[in-house]
Amino acid sequence: MQLSDSLELYQWLEKQDLLASKPPLWWPSYGTFEVIVGAILTQNSKWEKVESSLANLRENDLLSLEALSVIENDLLMTLITPSGLYKTKARYLKRLAIAITDEFGDFELFCRDVDREWLLEQKGVGPETADSILCYACERAEMVVDAYTARLLNAFGMEYELYEDIQSWCRSGIEDGYEEERFAEVYALFHGMIVEYVKVNSKGKVVTLLPVS
C-alpha cells in the first residue's frame, strides 16, 4: 500500500476502530495536570508502568502542580520507581513544577500562555514531551511524533528520520483535510491511533500493515 499524504493515513487508521476502549481523546486525563507528569514518566518506558507511578502519586494526594512543587525528593523517587529512570525523572518533574508555578502561576494559566519554546528550555523536556504536553494537557493543535510514528511510516516505505520532518508531513495532510477548529482533536486522535496500531500490529520493530476493507 502506498500513501499519498497523511490524510489518507489518518482515515485509514480511523476505519480500524483502534480507540474503542480508550478515553475520548486517547490520553487518560486529557486536559489535566496529570498529563504533564505522565509525559515525563513515559519517556523510554511503558505506559503500564507509568500508570502505577501515577497511582502511587494519586494515593498520596501528590498529583498536582502545588504538591509536586514542594515534594520531598526521596519520596518522589520512591513513588515513581516503577516507571524507571526515577532519579532523573524526579529531578525533572520537581523542577518543571516549580518553573510552571514561577512563570505562569497555575496550571490553567500555563495552558493558556505557554509556548513550545518555553517548554523546550526546560530540562527533561524534548520535542516529544513538549508536544505531548501541548496536545494532551493544553489541548492545543500540536502533532506528537514518537518512535511508533517513525516505525509506522517506515512500514509504509518512508525514510523520515528528523522529528520535525515527520511532524510536518503529518500536519500537512490534516491541514488540507479538516477545518482549523478541529485540528486539536484530530492531532490528539492521530497520534493515539498510530500508537495503538503499532502496539497491536508489530512484533519487535517490524510493523505489519493489515489491509482494511
Added chain:
DNA sequence: GGCCAGGTGTAAA
C-alpha cells in the same frame, strides 16, 4: 538473561 519500552542530556570525537 538479554532486549526493549510512547526520550533526553551530556561528554567525547
Added chain:
DNA sequence: TTTACACATGGC
C-alpha cells in the same frame, strides 16, 4: 556538528 553513552525498572 555528529556520535556514543547514561539513565533504570520490570516484563517478556
